[in-house]
Amino acid sequence: MPQPRTPVARPVIAIAGLGIESSTFSPARTEAPAFHPLRGAEVLTRYPFLAPGTPLLASAEWRGALVGKALPGGTVTAAAFAELCDELIARLASMPRLDGLWYDIHGAMTVEGIDDAEAVLLARIRETVGPDVLVSTSMDLHGNVSRELAHMSDLITCYRTAPHEDHLETKERAARHLVGLLTTGAPRPVKAWIPVPVLLAGEQTSTRIEPARSVYAAVDDVEAMDGVTDAAIWVGYAWADEPRNRAAVVVTGPSEAAVTAGAERLARGFWEARHAFAFVAPTGSLDECLDEALASSPDARPFFISDTGDNPTAGGAGDVTWGLERVLARPEFKDASGPTVIYASVPGPQAVEAAERAGVGATVTVTAGAEVDDRHAGPLTMTGVVHAVRHGDRDAGTEVVLRVGSVYVIITRLRKPYHHEHDFTDLSLDPRGADIVLVKIGYLEPELFDMSVGWKLALTPGGVDQDLVRLGHRRIRRPMFPFDPEMADPDLRARIVPPSDAQLTGEDE
Known part of the structure; x- marks a missing residue:
């Protein structure tokens, strides 16, 4: 007792x-x-x-x-x-x-x-x-x-x-x-x-x-x-x-x-x-999510896409370039007059330094990403116009925005999650007016959720891949659902x- x-x-x-x-x-x-x-x-x-x-x-x-x-x-x-x-x-x-x-x-x-x-x-x-x-x-x-x-x-x-x-x-x-x-x-x-x-x-x-x-x-x-x-x-x-x-x-x-x-x-x-x-939202491959976003009516925008596999708020390295590489390869975004896309984000200390030196309005060629996690894609080289530079963020240190075609790519000195509207507006970006906002995140945090009109989870690769069975757990106690779907009641x-x-x-x- x-x-x-x-x-x-x-x-x-x-x-x-x-x-x-x-x-x-x-x-x-x-x-x-x-x-x-x-x-x-x-x-x-x-x-x-x-x-x-x-x-x-x-x-x-x-x-x-x-x-x-x-x-x-x-x-x-x-x-x-x-x-x-x-x-x-x-x-x-x-x-x-x-x-x-x-x-x-x-x-x-x-x-x-x-x-x-x-x-x-x-x-x-x-x-x-x-x-x-x-x-x-x-x-x-x-x-x-x-x-x-x-x-x-x-x-x-x-x-x-x-x-x-x-x-x-x-x-x-x-x-x-x-x-x-x-x-x-x-x-x-x-x-x-x-x-x-x-x-x-x-x-x-x-x-x-x-x-x-x-x-x-x-x-x-x-x-x-x-x-x-x-x-x-x-x-x-x-x-x-x-x-x-x-x-x-x-x-x-x-x-x-x-x-x-x-x-x-x-x-x-x-x-x-x-x-x-x-899943808390409809899912698909990144290309499927982009296709749906582009086919959506203007009333369904901004259309948010969660780049889930490299979500830094779940433990991802934050510097996987796989998703951004595919976005920049899309023909719809090659010209500045294309649909407005915001991508958040990819770390690249040297890219940030180069853009900072060049200044807002300058055209620069920089390389970023894949310094930590290069298993899915290598460092990505981009040529674009410096849209914004911001200093003093607690997580990122320095942030820059590079406009590549119609894609506004946020590049950071250190990785950073983007959860709030001010994370974008502080960089002279208008997420509410964008057509597509891609964020390395899983479920949308409250401010982004309230802002989104359309939303899908892209099942992308990375350290927090949503396909748990594919990841290859070896030390968890078994049987375990969903790894052992037919297991007896515990x-x-x-x-x-x-x-x-x-x-x-x-x-x-």
């Missing part, structure tokens, strides 16, 4: 974590600077709900350790992970006694030579802060929840929408539940964990459409049950090849009966819907994970 704890009127809570989606199918590697780590008091500036004057800030003494979040990318180098973890641990070790720790992560970080990196880091944190400190973990629903991670977390939750319009709400919930647990002196929650042998891409599990909309709507119903504190479903991260990668359910709360019933309901709902998951009974201050024994996967 869990034992009550002594209430703490104003607990001392540290904030720590590292977050990234790492595709093991991309040749890219991620180094420490990519995490843009914040330290000490800077950490609190990430969270509007901890701004001065907010009730949650006043409810505890919050201490930032180190929080770093990287743009999705390739595997994190062992040296980068060691550097960031060592500093994070050193900062925690220098703090006074803690009552709680909020572990703010993504959950899909792959590190060279390490499986389940977030659990490895949390184990080091636990060794540093001690077994009595309560840990609340917040995650992306595209993260992975191993039994070990669930064990070392006292509370654990994730986003409930994809696209992630509730990301701040989720983080606030994790912090608020932790404060509530500490200030009431309630026992450590009971945790019901169920691994679900399904691994699907985010573009097939968007909560904008069924069945994910209903599957995730059930989370609120379970959370409303007496005896439940939080309920969560993780889709898992499809573009990494690790044993932990799969869907999972965790329900936490004071009642073992309630969390067990809730977890089993959510796991069954996800499993039973597996055959119904479909054991979806809840596993009650021991509290974090108890020994984790055996393996019940």
Whole structure:
């Protein structure tokens, strides 16, 4: 029977974590600077709900350790992970006694030579802060929840929408539940964990459409049950090849009966819907998508095409030139009077430098792309007119726009995702007035979705190829849907994970 704890009127809570989606199918590697780590008091500036004057800030003494979040990318180098973890641990070790720790992560970080990196880091944190400190973990629903991670977390939750319009709400919930647990002196929650042998891409599990909309709507119903504190479903991260990668359910709360019933309901709902998951938009080859866009009526524009295989926000290298090469080869776009096309984007540091030197209005010949991922196409040479130059972007550094025929190609010093209207208008581009906008992305982020009139997903090659079976996973646990479509029904009974201050024994996967 869990034992009550002594209430703490104003607990001392540290904030720590590292977050990234790492595709093991991309040749890219991620180094420490990519995490843009914040330290000490800077950490609190990430969270509007901890701004001065907010009730949650006043409810505890919050201490930032180190929080770093990287743009999705390739595997994190062992040296980068060691550097960031060592500093994070050193900062925690220098703090006074803690009552709680909020572990703010993504959950899909792959590190060279390490499986389940977030659990490895949390184990080091636990060794540093001690077994009595309560840990609340917040995650992306595209993260992975191993039994070990669930064990070392006292509370654990994730986003409930994809696209992630509730990301701040989720983080606030994790912090608020932790404060509530500490200030009431309630026992450590009971945790019901169920691994679900399904691994699907985010573009097939968007909560904008069924069945994910209903599957995730059930989370609120379970959370409303007496005896439940939080309920969560993780889709898992499809573009990494690790044993932990799969869907999972965790329900936490004071009642073992309630969390067990809730977890089993959510796991069954996800499993039973597996055959119904479909792409969030119509799909086709890149040429098919371009053909449809060009044949569409002017009222169906701007027509957005997602160049999905090299999506930098899912872990793609971002510099695959395969799609852009085919766009520029189309005869419809050879002349400046052709249909207006915006392509976002391709990295090319030397191309950016050359265009910057030449200046807006100059005609230049530059080569960009395929410095990291050249498996599908090589570096691409283009001749065009410099349309715009912009400095100071957090991700890209410097951006230039090169007009090649009727195609406006965005070239960046470093890779960058294009999610917002201002990403284009800041470059003197008008996405609403364009005929076609091609973006390296999967499902459209909210602003682009609202802007689009037509939309298709192009099934293109790259490190986050939507054809998961084609990618060649070898280390995931089998059987797994859709890799084994005729597999038998799995054991979806809840596993009650021991509290974090108890020994984790055996393996019940």
